[in-house]
Amino acid sequence: MLHVLYLVHDVSDPAVRRRIIMLRAGGARVTLAGFRRTINPVSDVEGLRPIDLGATRDGRFGQRMAAVAKAAVSIGSKLGNMPRPDLIIARNLEMLALARRAKSAFQATVPIVYECLDIHRLVLRDDFLGKALRGTERYLARDVKLLVTSSPAFIANYFKPFGQIAAPVELLENKYFEASAVSPDDLVAAENPVAPPWRIGWFGALRCRRSLELLAEFSRRLDGHFEIILRGRPALSEFPDFHAFVESEPWLSFRGPYRNPEDMAAIYREVHFSWAIDFFEDGQNSQWLLPNRLYEGCRFGAVPISMGNTETGRFLKQQDIGVLLPQATPEALEAAVGKMDEHRFxxxxxxxxxxxxxxxxxxxxxxxxxxxxxxxxxxxxxxxIAEALA
Structure with a gap:
């Protein structure tokens, strides 16, 4: 059985749990190690007890780099009692640095896979910091065996033009994990609530203040004809007033976190549309990504709403589905769906x-x-090794 050491930036990230589920469903044994965004160590992730590398804070780049430097010194002892893995997967750039330290600690040839599912705005800067980070990534990734990423736009707009990675690329989209075969009857049975009010669901990593304010103003303009349902993990580093903001809006509601894949059918069947727009890193990562919510919402019949000039929008055009906005304004959203009726939906x-x-x-x-x-x-x-054996 393939033994994978999975090094992650946040062991409590739901996306980490999803990847562990996929690896184990494919027949791999997984050891999980990484940082956490919680005060206390995380005791269980999908039945695994993570090896704790310390705490980091969301949005605090300097603190994260200090935590990586500290973990680089101690990672050998942290991993000392585990059997040598067959392969290391490093999720994000800081974990790639630790993967190389871990590889040295095992004193053996262990291939490294670099999993990069977001392009951070700092590496795209044209100043000394951006150039230094790209140079660091090229150096750390010089002998990785595979790059795993989730959108072709990441490859076309970052990895290829900047010459970051020489390794082969595996495009692994952020799809919903289906434990059993998908039945057409199951899809047809996915009924949405009676409308109006029409409901737009914004689920997942809630980190975009512009989306929140746009949806709030839109729902007020429509005076209850549309409701906005929020679920997931709000990035309080981006909007510390998130809960107060939502509570002050008459047609917005936050219904907390959920489990993926266990809760997906239930939460998407409560809405008619899924919000597949993100302005968090507008013109860069947000323009290029294909988010989890795109696949999850469509899997359960929620109609996606996106911007036409993004990778998500291009994907939806190819599929001939969804609602595409020409501009990111409440007025454009109202023009697109404000007069929605049951026949059109x-x-x-x-x-x-x-x-x-x-x-x-x-x-x-x-x-x-x-x-x-x-x-x-x-x-x-x-x-x-191959040359020595030849």
């Missing part, structure tokens, strides 16, 4: 449900294919 939803379910979901076969690719990397000899 039925057509929009029907086009979503007509797409091949595998467009939105990973299944166990996908997990097994991923683990098999990783197993191939672990079995491949290093060039110097």
């Amino acid at each position: 039925g057509k929009l939803r029907g086009r979503v449900l007509a797409r091949n379910p595998r467009t939105w979901s990973h299944d166990r076969n996908d997990c097994q294919a991923l683990v098999e690719k990783l197993r191939g990397l672990a079995a491949r000899p290093e060039p110097l």
Whole structure:
């Protein structure tokens, strides 16, 4: 059984749990190690007890770098009691630095996979800091065996033009994980609530103040004809007044966190539309990403709303589904959906449900294919070893 050491920036991130589920469904054994954004160590992630590398704080770049430097000194002792892994997956740039330290601690050839699912705004700066970070990434990634990323726009707009990674690329979209085969009958049975009011769901990592303010103003303009339901993890570093803001808005409600994939069917069946827009790093990462909520919402028949000039918008145009906005304003959103009726919504939803379910979901076969690719990397000899054996 392939043994993977998974090094992550935040062990409590729901996306980390999803990746662990995929790796184990594909037949891998996983050891989890990483930082946390909680006061106390996390005791359990999908049945695993993470190896705690310390606490970091969201949005505090300097503090995170200091935590990485401290962990680099102690990681050998932290990992000292675990068996040597067959492969290390490093999620994000800071974990790539620790992956190389971990590899040295094992005193053996262990291939490294670099998993990069967001392009941080700091690495795109054209000043000394941005250039230094890109140079650091190129240096740390000089001999990684595989780059895993989630959007073709990340490759086209960052990795290729900046020449960051020479390794092969695995495009692993942020799809919903389907433990069993998707049944067409199951999709048809996914009923939305009676409307009006129409409901827009914004689920997942809630980090975009502009989206929050836009949706709030839109819902006020429509005077209850539309309701906005928020679920997930608000980034209080970006809007510390999040809860007070939501409570002050008559047509917004925050319904807390959820479990993925366990709760996805229930939460998306409460809404008609899914908000697939993010301005958190406008013109950069937000322009390029294909978010989890895109796939999850479509899987359960929620009609996606996106900007036409983004990678998500281009994806939706190819699929001929969704509502695409020409501008990020309450007026544009009102013009697009303000006069929604059941007949039009039925057509929009029907086009979503007509797409091949595998467009939105990973299944166990996908997990097994991923683990098999990783197993191939672990079995491949290093060039110097291969030459010595020749």
